[in-house]
Amino acid sequence: MNAPFPSTASGNDPRLPLQLLIAAPRGFCAGVDRAIEIVERALEKYGAPVYVRHEIVHNRYVVDSLKAKGAIFVEDLDEVPDDAHVVFSAHGVPKSVPAEAERRKLLYVDATCPLVSKVHRQAERQIEKGQHILFIGHEGHPEVIGTMGQVPEGQITLVETIEDVAKLPFGQDEDLSFLTQTTLSVDDTREIVEALQERYPQIVAPKAEDICYATSNRQASVKEIAGGCDLVLVIGAPNSSNSLRLVEVAQRMGTDARLIQRASEIEPEWLEGVGTLGLTAGASAPEKLVREVVDRLSDWRAVSEEIITTTEEKMIFKLPRQLTD
Template sequence: MNAPFQDSETRSDPVSGEPSGKPALTLLVAAPRGFCAGVDRAIEIVERSLERYGAPVYVRHEIVHNRYVVDGLKAKGAIFVEELDEVPDGASVVFSAHGVPKSVPHEADRRKLDYLDATCPLVSKVHRQAERQIEAGRHIVFIGHQGHPEVIGTMGQVPDGTMTLVETAEDVAALSFTAEDPLAFLTQTTLSVDDTHAIVEALRIKYPHIVGPKAEDICYATSNRQAAVKQIAPGSDLVLVIGAPNSSNSLRLVEVAERLGTDARLIQRASEIDPTWLDGVGTLGLTAGASAPEKLVREVVDRISEWREVEEHTFVSAQEKMVFKLPRQLTD
């Protein structure tokens, strides 16, 4: 942590050279931050669907967990629903980036709905792994958060009773499988890297024969954003994370900062910032979850600049160049 901030410290106005009168603030901005390739793809699928098919286009569940993004798509003609029975016959529908159970496209086919699947390809990869493990005769232990749309979608890829959800190492201790039972494990893509490692270790100790994925299921964007927070949090008095309260990857960023001993707050928009949060703060960390656009980051910086003389520094911990292809229906 930094030394306590002195309110008397000010910086000069960059144009006039005169003291601005605002207390100085060092801003550490994490990179990577914000939109990942899967989110970019999902949003573009909805936008291109609106262009190609015209409004309205229905979207099952929030396309990504960000109110600003959802409201922007609503303004363009997207209608968000929770279940397919809310979609009228003959309409176009998009499935969210989090993935859906197999029953959802089956129902869309039955009703002859024109649908596009915006499931993140990295989530789809986990779906295929689940199918292969079941075909190999193994029961799957799935590490994830109860009730999250990605968990519901992944568990819906396999027959009931063939996948068991665990959230903690304590859940692993309570499992009643025998040493002879054929087992495999998979994980949600937006988990804490550190927490998941501990749970996997507990599984391997209890069931040494358990089969794991060849590559990490936690997606590159989740891992990179957590690593970036680990770079800025130790030198910050407070970390702000831009993201939604139902965004798993954003909540994990808050946890990462807190575990390093740094205060952290989750916000959705700049308007939520209480200026008293900055009392005694000389260095502020800032990042955004994978569903939050860069516009919201700049909005936060502008808001803070109303109260403090900001000196901004970006800390780059990784470069991201991943791009996912759009569905053929939108590119033909």
């Protein structure tokens, strides 16, 4: 067990003070709330087990909680038995996945975030117009795999960095458009888009920015607190794109930042020389984990909390009809 922090604090509390700036908004977004509720409703309606293709959202605490209720997580439909109920994750899936589910007569519910589904529809429309899509995203991320799987092979090209833009083989006379993953760094994506538009003045942009409101809002809230902090902790999974971007945002402002999944990962040495600590959570991390971190910090320091709110979120997404009828 970690020893208490040494202190020179005065008064009755022997612990050193720690000013805690908690970012708002933080944690669950509307798409994550909806995806988790879809699995819970499916379990209530159909009974356990319900199979979920890929982690419903990228958070181990959430996944383990749903496992305890009867969800079984798989990476491929080959692992799902016939006549089973299956849920597709919030990140979206290639068209081949529901097609295979229908071929096998599996009963499935699609928990794809509506904002990801919007990108899928845009991709289809751009292909219908004869445009080749340049898709800004991270190779191997489930959302990228799902979006690229909406169009015929060879009609979409992944762009990860500004350096990739310079290597593209297309000319300025070709019909091009671009889309982006919804969980990217706002600043990085802007730079890549500007590079694309400079090289290809004819490129067609999406009607509205693809980076989702929750990703943008959480990055803005970290920018608001990071400059006044000695350390920023981001609660999220290492495979969570939006959580990793929050760490990067804080670091680019010159602030030390760390990604943690649970409070138990925090080491007391991290707090040496830290008077003000920032705390936020990625869109897949529940508020319970935020409070868990505050409690752990309070074991070592006299914590005073301040919520720094940059915007209010009121977005709600409807559940699929088959779970509400």
